[in-house]
Amino acid sequence: xxxxxxxxxxxxxxxxxxxxxxxRRIAIVGHARPDGDCIGSxxxxxxxxxxxxxxxxxxxxxPVPRRLLFLTPGMAFRRTDDILPVARDYTAIFVDCADGxxxxxxxxxxxxxxxxxxxxxxxxVGFAAHNxxxxxxxxxxxxxxxxxxxxxxxxxxxxxxxxxxxxxxDTGQFRFASTSRxxxxxxxxxxALGARPSEAGYQLYERETxxxxxxxxxxxxxxxxxxxxxxxxxxxxxxIFEETGSTLEDTEGLVDYARAMDGVDxxxxxxxxxxxxVKASLRAKNPAYRxxxxxxxxxxxxxxxxxxxxxxxxxxxxxxxLVAAIARQMAVVDAQGPARA
Amino acid sequence: xxxxxxxxxxxxxxxxxxxxxxxRRIAIVGHARPDGDCIGSxxxxxxxxxxxxxxxxxxxxxPVPRRLLFLTPGMAFRRTDDILPVARDYTAIFVDCADGxxxxxxxxxxxxxxxxxxxxxxxxVGFAAHNxxxxxxxxxxxxxxxxxxxxxxxxxxxxxxxxxxxxxxDTGQFRFASTSRxxxxxxxxxxALGARPSEAGYQLYERETxxxxxxxxxxxxxxxxxxxxxxxxxxxxxxIFEETGSTLEDTEGLVDYARAMDGVDxxxxxxxxxxxxVKASLRAKNPAYRxxxxxxxxxxxxxxxxxxxxxxxxxxxxxxxLVAAIARQMAVVDAQGPARA
Numbered sequence: 001x002x003x004x005x006x007x008x009x010x011x012x013x014x015x016x017x018x019x020x021x022x023x024r025r026i027a028i029v030g031h032a033r034p035d036g037d038c039i040g041s042x043x044x045x046x047x048x049x050x051x052x053x054x055x056x057x058x059x060x061x062x063p064v065p066r067r068l069l070f071l072t073p074g075m076a077f078r079r080t081d082d083i084l085p086v087a088r089d090y091t092a093i094f095v096d097c098a099d100g101x102x103x104x105x106x107x108x109x110x111x112x113x114x115x116x117x118x119x120x121x122x123x124x125v126g127f128a129a130h131n132x133x134x135x136x137x138x139x140x141x142x143x144x145x146x147x148x149x150x151x152x153x154x155x156x157x158x159x160x161x162x163x164x165x166x167x168x169x170d171t172g173q174f175r176f177a178s179t180s181r182x183x184x185x186x187x188x189x190x191x192a193l194g195a196r197p198s199e200a201g202y203q204l205y206e207r208e209t210x211x212x213x214x215x216x217x218x219x220x221x222x223x224x225x226x227x228x229x230x231x232x233x234x235x236x237x238x239x240i241f242e243e244t245g246s247t248l249e250d251t252e253g254l255v256d257y258a259r260a261m262d263g264v265d266x267x268x269x270x271x272x273x274x275x276x277x278v279k280a281s282l283r284a285k286n287p288a289y290r291x292x293x294x295x296x297x298x299x300x301x302x303x304x305x306x307x308x309x310x311x312x313x314x315x316x317x318x319x320x321x322l323v324a325a326i327a328r329q330m331a332v333v334d335a336q337g338p339a340r341a
Numbered sequence: 342x343x344x345x346x347x348x349x350x351x352x353x354x355x356x357x358x359x360x361x362x363x364x365r366r367i368a369i370v371g372h373a374r375p376d377g378d379c380i381g382s383x384x385x386x387x388x389x390x391x392x393x394x395x396x397x398x399x400x401x402x403x404p405v406p407r408r409l410l411f412l413t414p415g416m417a418f419r420r421t422d423d424i425l426p427v428a429r430d431y432t433a434i435f436v437d438c439a440d441g442x443x444x445x446x447x448x449x450x451x452x453x454x455x456x457x458x459x460x461x462x463x464x465x466v467g468f469a470a471h472n473x474x475x476x477x478x479x480x481x482x483x484x485x486x487x488x489x490x491x492x493x494x495x496x497x498x499x500x501x502x503x504x505x506x507x508x509x510x511d512t513g514q515f516r517f518a519s520t521s522r523x524x525x526x527x528x529x530x531x532x533a534l535g536a537r538p539s540e541a542g543y544q545l546y547e548r549e550t551x552x553x554x555x556x557x558x559x560x561x562x563x564x565x566x567x568x569x570x571x572x573x574x575x576x577x578x579x580x581i582f583e584e585t586g587s588t589l590e591d592t593e594g595l596v597d598y599a600r601a602m603d604g605v606d607x608x609x610x611x612x613x614x615x616x617x618x619v620k621a622s623l624r625a626k627n628p629a630y631r632x633x634x635x636x637x638x639x640x641x642x643x644x645x646x647x648x649x650x651x652x653x654x655x656x657x658x659x660x661x662x663l664v665a666a667i668a669r670q671m672a673v674v675d676a677q678g679p680a681r682a
Binding site: 168172173174175176177179180181184185187188191192197198200201202205206207208209210213216217220221223257259260261262285 | 513518520522532538550600601
């Protein structure tokens with residue numbers, strides 16, 4: 001085990017959260033379309049709470065994705081409808097949520113006064129009694145792992161695997177700019193506690209379906225270049241999931257193919273829904289592009305390098321408006337000097 | 342810096358190699374179609390030698406791949422033809438070569454008595470005066486990094502980045518079964534010495550070309566399932582590189598798409614060449630499939646989970662013979678019990 005202190009500022013504050021949680025029933029609230037960092041954070045916090053005798057339940061508006069089910073055996077995951085009738089019996093801790101509405105308006109209203117939130121998103125301005133925010137962290141799981149270790153709390157093998165998975169997925173397999181020495185030291189610690197990288201890799205990246213590969217082929221064929229080749233956008237038309245035998249979950253990772261093109265600074269995935277709404281995922285190679293702000297123009301949010309949006313109305317001309325917004329930010333970046341050091 | 346001793350057995354022997362190398366000119370020999378672990382090992386060893394006043398040159402039968410050029414600024418890389426006339430002036434150290442012929446027959450003959458070899462391949466039986474072999478290591482770069490650190494040698498930022506890159510690529514981005522706690526501890530140490538994960542990730546995985554994506558689309562469309570869905574094979578027909586505007590290098594990583602299918606135990610990429618020869622890359626999710634032995638049946642070799650072969654004659658019926666060989670090994674594995682614990 002490392003003797004490092006990972007979060008000298010936050011770890012004492014986490015200890016206060018634990019003290020405040022004792023004797024209460026805790027709802028550990030995640031966000032819509034939960035990812036590895038969200039589910040990993042929920043599983044790990046719930047298991048650590050269990051060792052402390054704190055009863056908890058994990059709550060999400062959407063189900064645990066198929067490829068993350070390996071993290072949740074024996075864990076109590078509830079949907080919004082399950083928790084609303086009994087919400088007043090629970091005290092909420094939000095994890096990996098940039099704001100109180102990331103779990104949907106109904107969960108926000110059900111838990112108007114969260115005890116704490118643990119998060120790493122740039123746009124988070126705090127919405128709980130205890131706001132544990134660290135935007136230098138690659139993952140909420142990184143923060144939790146560090147704070148658990150700093151406080152000498154018990155991390156069992158399932159919690160270690162959950163925390164490792166959150167770090168793995170939110171660093172893009174240790175590849176994004178947020179990947180720090182601390183990520184690797186924590187990964188080493190988590191392996192010593194029972195995390196299994198090959199099992200996580202297998203469950204996350206080696207259980208593809210023929211439908212997913214069909215969807216990938218269609219996405220690749222749809223790629224268009226804008227802004228002189230610096231922006232690459234692929235579009236999934238309405239009805240493509242039925243057509244290819246794929247699911248909404250299968251879109252995960254597609255946008256990285258656009259981002260990964262040589263010369264491309266920003267990659268985009270646009271999903272056009274049969275109900276007329278539009279969803280977009282934005283990924284940049286450099287945080288200077290501030291995709292959180294661009295997504296914000298369309299009522300979305302996220303990180304500087306990874307953001308998303310859901311447009312429910314005024315979707316006409318969305319493609320062109322998005323290209324224009326990104327082109328404007330590219331001009332800002334260019335005026336500031338070279339984007340890549 | 343970690344206080345760990347990474348290779349208690351090998352590090353003293355590496356120190357002997359360094360002592361024997363002093364006062365000589367060293368040829369650091371890699372293998373054909375060099376990968377990140379090969380080039381990374383060569384760069385790192387050459388730079389450490391330079392700090393020790395040992396002159397060296399890196400030698401490969403093939404050029405440094407485009408996406409690995411970020412590791413080699415200022416480094417002396419030579420091809421086989423360059424070194425043959427002056428080979429007798431050099432003492433050879435082979436890195437990442439399972440045997441002395443991995444750099445081609447001409448390099449083997451040019452250096453009949455290598456001073457040392459550093460390698461991690463299962464099939465390596467030793468072919469140098471000092472055989473530094475560790476098959477528990479995920480990468481030759483992992484071994485070198487550990488032995489450098491254990492011996493207190495100076496690793497500059499370029500060497501750190503080279504070593505990090507070898508660990509990154511040979512673990513499949515920290516995903517293969519070989520990914521150990523030692524890999525993560527070394528990665529943390531290398532970051533402290535100047536390795537930059539996001540730069541490595543960018544150079545390796547975010548500089549794709551339209552030709553590469555075309556090749557990927559064609560490979561995905563070619564996938565066929567054998568052995569009741571446990572074997573997935575994709576084939577690139579002769580002339581496809583010209584057709585798609587891609588290069589030989591662009592085949593890297595394709596086979597992982599076949600391996601990554603749910604229910605698939607073994608993925609294969611077959612390249613049919615215009616000259617009638619055939620190349621195949623084999624990848625398994627579990628080392629029980631012993632792909633090194635299967636490749637060996639076709640004059641190839643490698644690791645238990647990742648092997649390759651080049652068939653120059655008797656290529657008729659290769660597909661069926663390969664399927665039969667893999668089916669036989671699957672039957673052996675099945676008889677031994679569940680492949681996945």
